[in-house]
Amino acid sequence: MKEFKKIRINFSLAILVLFILILLCATLLLLFSFTHLSDKWSAILGGGVVASVTALFQYAISYLDYRNNERLAISKVKNFLTSRDNKDYYTKLIRDSGGRIDCFFFTAKRFCDDFCTDGGNDNLLIKRLNENQRIRVRLMVQDRSMLPESLQRDFDSIIDKLNELSRRFGERFSVKTYSHIPAHNIFITDKDAIIGPYFNNKKSKYSHSIHFEESADFIKDYKDYFEQEWSDGTNYHTPST
Structure with missing residues (x-):
């Protein structure tokens, strides 16, 4: 029989959220810059770009706190x-x-x-x-x-x-x-x-x-x-x- 080694994966929610926010900002910014939209959708997409960039900026400021809290949780403190x-x-x-x-x-x-x-x-x-x-x-x-x-x-x-x-x-x-x-x-x-x-x-x-x-x-x-x-x-x- 083959022996299978147990693989332990440390999953960081803080890093995943950061990645999603960066991806969202990049996607919205590219759509807003290179897609021809009506004035109505252009205004909506522009607002989405501003909101996502603001969210990314705010999250980046608190990122270290989120990571530290994750480390404490992993350590069961x-x-x-x-x-x-x-x-x-x-x-x-x-x-x-x-x-x-x-x-x-x-x-x-x-x-x-x-x-x-x-x-x-x-x-x-x-x-x-x-x-x-x-x-x-x-x-x-x-x-x-x-x-x-x-x-x-x-x-x-x-x-x-x-x-x-x-x-x-x-x-x-x-x-x-x-x-x-x-x-x-x-x-x-x-x-x-x-x-x-x-x-x-x-x-x-x-x-x-x-x-x-x-x-x-x-x-x-x-x-x-x-x-x-x-x-x-x-x-x-x-x-x-």
Whole structure:
């Protein structure tokens, strides 16, 4: 049997529209210049030439924007975030998740305060875990001994909360620690992925991130990175203080 190679064709709508506009302008201009028409049709065709040239000029001005938007769509980029403390933004992602939530943080304090607190409006993740038995949360935080003193206090403030959630949901809410300086902030569900850098001299919530679709090729290395970190991580069994 013959093997057929799969050919991938990248189709650019922006280039196609540009080509059609150029072709339309050239056709109308040639007809107007070399065709003998009545005054009525000459006026109509002349108006068409002016309109098509104007449309081509306007489109040419915005062409780079159209092409950039196409590249973002091909890369499956959904948004650019200027900070990581937008609770409402992450609320929608957690609500839309139907199976997996993987997180790689410094301490996860802000995440736990916003979504893992019983009562009030800060218990969304607990509600989702109760509602959907298929949801599995894997949370990675830095080992306490690696954290600066200010973040050690954040680490200590959610010890009881993380331990209680692990007891309540078992393998559906798992926590591990890593023992190195983190380079990335990672939040991945079965539909979305938010990836951003960690900077040692800047608070993480003020760092920028990029929101991708979970299926984006760009984040494959980040998913592999998380899986390796999870495999190498240490189970979180910190006693209450």
